[in-house]
Amino acid sequence: MAPPPPNASLPLQERLLALAKTLQFAWFVGHLTLILATIRYGFSWLRMNYYGGMAQFSYRTSFVAAAVTYGIVVYKTQRARAKTNTRMPGGVIGLLSDENVQYLLMALVWLFSPQYPLALLPYCVYSVFHVATYTRANVIPVLQPPPPAVDGASPRAKVNSPLADRIGTFVKEYYDTSMSIVSGLEILIWVRILLSAILFQRRSWILLGLYTAFLRARFSQSSHVQNSVSQLGARVDSLVGAQGTPPAARQVWEGVKNGARQFHDATDVGKYVNKGGPAKKTS
DSSP states (O other), X not given: OXXXXXXTTSOHHHXXXXXXXXXXXXXXXXXXXHHHHHHHHHHHHHTTOXXXXXXXHHHHHHHHHXXXXXXXXXXXXXXXXXXXXXXXXXXXXXXXXXXXXXXXXXHHHHHTSOOOGGGHHHHHHHHHHHHHHHIIIIIHHHHSOOOOOOTTSOOOSOOOOHHHHHHHHHXXXXXXXXXXXXXXXXXXXHHHHHHHHHTTOTTHHHHHHHHHHHHHHHHHHOHHXXXXXXXXXXXXXXXXXXXXXXXXXXXXXXXXXXXXXXXXXXXXXXXXXXXXXXXXXXX
């Protein structure tokens, strides 16, 4: 439910204070903190100072902020279910099929794992759009509230703002493209972890198992991930099918595809969760 429009008769300080008291504002601050911490870590990464004190602080702070934001959404969802006495379909498995829960758990995994800079990027992209949407819908109306309604006239729902219009245009134009980039990044992260596991880096095999479960859940719920996997498969098919490719390479690729299909069928959560579907990601 959208918050009521700010009272234009109140001074700016009171309008800001009323906004800051909401749980949604804490969610917004969490996403903004994630963006700023990721940018700060990016500067350290560019200077090849991955493990400096500020770099480590920025990296961990990003995932603390991510856990807080997704934790707030999960809390609000579960509180709403408790008020209506609605049980989550599928029990624990149904809860784990909630995308917000998946991103929350994965943020905690990244928080306590060795550094993987790529893992910050999907969270940061999501946060950019959440901050933009919240700023347009909540912050700008507080800074520039609609004028009070004249007696007998209906109140204006919003005030014209060029900045709000630009933000709305940005979200509309770039959201789908950005989600496709995120899905590609999530697949690339899996490849990066796989390489770490092959090299037997610290805790890499445990992380590979956890992230594989996460990516499998994303595949079942996100059309963007499905499209990215299909495009990747088509590209490898084209490379392997080219003349001069050794037959052994083709056999290996066919074995990989068959193994992926069997893994997909064996891990179909839909067989265990009642119809009604998992909650869609809102954070």
